Amino acid sequence: MYEFDWSSIPGALPFLWEGMKVTLKITLTAIGVGIVWGTLLAMMRLSSHRVLGWLAAGYVNLFRSIPLVMVLLWFFLIVPRFLEHVFGWPPGGDTRLASAMIGFALFESAYYSEIIRAGIQSVPKGQVGAAYALGMTYGQAMRLVVLPQAFRNMVPLLLTQAIILFQDTSLVYVSALADFFGVAYKVGDRDGRIVELLLFAGAVYFVICYAASMLVRYFRRKVNA
């Protein structure tokens, strides 16, 4: 039988915390940018301007048909090279964290925009009509009437997407960036204790995501009430 030995975990906690900070940095950036850019994309898609609609649809469908791993590899391997080529950036800088943040933000925007689009469409048409009747411009109607209601309905879905995103940040492993999972794996590899470190990392992710999904359930009851 396998003999467990958890002794390498206490000493590794400071490193694991540093890794968790990287994980959170990527997650929060992607949520922030994803919601803002996703809202713009959703508004473009719903606008009566054809070309804007096509552009947004193309963007969303492109990102949704490619595996996240491929998107990350593009941003780690190809985009930095391209920028060096075109703008003559000095090669060799460590752009991995920036690449990860930008890659995740652009990728998640596509998913957020679909959630937000559905949210905007769930607002009754009469609301927009009423806003226009009151003399509001398109921007005012969106900002003051439609989006606040849409976002209120979307809170559970946006949060669920954030949980998925938080889990997916572990995929920065493909660039050997030291996020929480990357650190756990490295420590396990160094000490020959991969089994324990993987179980520990899995447990930490589970506790955080399970707690967050409880919060989703709470919001869902509140929205439906």
Next chain:
Amino acid sequence: MSYAWHWEVFLQPAGSGETTYLGWILAGFETTIALSLLAWVMALLLGGLMGVLRTVPNRALSGLAATYVELFRNVPLLVQLFSWYFILPELLPPAWGNAVKQMNPFLQQFLAAFLCLGFFTSARVCEQVRSGIESLPRGQRNAGLALGLTLPQTYRHVLLPMAFRLIVPPLTSEFLNTFKNSAVASTIGLLELAAQGRQLVDYTAQPYESFIVITLLYMLINIVVMTAMRWLELRVRVPGYIGSK
């Protein structure tokens, strides 16, 4: 920009010369397809079973299925993959564990990726099946039971045929996710499509061509699956529901 495009690079001999770079891409493509399809079959069967358990009038069974779903949904795919690959052989009885470790590396990676994707996706299929069953009017279950069908017969002949027809659209997106998630298997060294793309960048010095081709292949898979599932959706739609004519 001074980049020399060389699309003919794919026809050059690769590695030890037995095949071309195109051969590598196709081998990766086949692995991606085989892995995803096998995992999808497992996910449908296991997810269907778990989805049924989620809805049976037995606290212990539905609780078990609920725990199963929470476990696979709240741990990142990558952690699950590494667990199947690194932890499983250690926790199996020594004889089995050693047998796994002595398999050829490709099989070892493929097996871990298959189990990982199969279980991960099954938890998601389970939730879709559950919502499909729960969306049916309660009268359907009661009518089946009133006709003298046993509970398993009611599921087999009344509830599941309806539920599966109703959840074709969400299952389509889970099916697509299975193909996309299979790219994660590149992290344990399985030479599927994404891993071949990475390898091509290292070997050919033509990174743009390599990545463009690999990305297009993923998009191709997407289009084919969506088209096939839309056809299926039309074939099996239930008359009288929104979404059917």
